[in-house]
Amino acid sequence: DTEVTQTPKHLVMGMTNKKSLKCEQHMGHRAMYWYKQKAKKPPELMFVYSYEKLSINESVPSRFSPECPNSSLLNLHLHALQPEDSALYLCASSQVAGGTGELFFGEGSRLTVL
Amino acid sequence: GENVEQHPSTLSVQEGDSAVIKCTYSDSASNYFPWYKQELGKRPQLIIDIRSNVGEKKDQRIAVTLNKTAKHFSLHITETQPEDSAVYFCAAIAGFGNEKLTFGTGTRLTIIP
Numbered sequence: 001d002t003e004v005t006q007t008p009k010h011l012v013m014g015m016t017n018k019k020s021l022k023c024e025q026h027m028g029h030r031a032m033y034w035y036k037q038k039a040k041k042p043p044e045l046m047f048v049y050s051y052e053k054l055s056i057n058e059s060v061p062s063r064f065s066p067e068c069p070n071s072s073l074l075n076l077h078l079h080a081l082q083p084e085d086s087a088l089y090l091c092a093s094s095q096v097a098g099g100t101g102e103l104f105f106g107e108g109s110r111l112t113v114l
Numbered sequence: 115g116e117n118v119e120q121h122p123s124t125l126s127v128q129e130g131d132s133a134v135i136k137c138t139y140s141d142s143a144s145n146y147f148p149w150y151k152q153e154l155g156k157r158p159q160l161i162i163d164i165r166s167n168v169g170e171k172k173d174q175r176i177a178v179t180l181n182k183t184a185k186h187f188s189l190h191i192t193e194t195q196p197e198d199s200a201v202y203f204c205a206a207i208a209g210f211g212n213e214k215l216t217f218g219t220g221t222r223l224t225i226i227p
Contacts, residue, residue, distance in 0.1 A: 031213070041220070056213055058214075098213035100165055102148070102163070103150075103158075108157060
């Protein structure tokens with residue numbers, strides 16, 4: 001199994017809503033990532049979890065709250081988002097954080113904030 | 115931190131011709147350079163990578179070259195096919211101890227039948 005699975009595929013939410021994005025991998029990878037991708041732009045790193053501990057937070061606003069319940073799961077909790085947060089949110093995993101390992105991306109969750 | 119520049123931003127090539135995409139990086143400590151392909155509406159997927167102890171790597175119609183002295187690396191696609199149409203991102207990372215992969219700005223490659 002070389003899949004990273006993300007749910008939901010599409011999400012529409014209002015600025016006062018609370019929602020969560022979920023990501024799952026069963027490749028035994030110990031590093032998991034959240035990226036944000038705007039149209040026609042490269043993926044932009046948000047968070048890195050290494051061995052279930054948050055190791056990088058790229059100065060992301062607190063309205064985005066990551067959680068890594070175990071080595072296979074990664075959540076991104078969303079609260080009080082702004083319309084400019086509308087984007088494709090990509091989860092990725094790799095064997096370990098950094099180094100020279102391949103990043104495996106999920107298909108992404110396309111978020112629209114009204 | 116690392117800065118990766120990528121050119122061109124768009125590239126149109128006749129089917130069967132070759133395509134070349136170039137990237138430069140700023141951090142001399144960078145030692146791993148992957149290339150990701152992202153088709154429209156799809157996830158980015160690794161197509162080829164190169165480590166700093168190698169100057170060139172080839173996989174069928176795709177090759178990557180690395181010039182560490184000049185701090186640039188290039189993707190070469192030969193005998194292009196319609197399914198090569200996608201956005202290509204180069205990236206760089208300074209290996210162990212650095213967890214952040216820095217992406218280039220992307221190249222939209224269009225293969226003209």
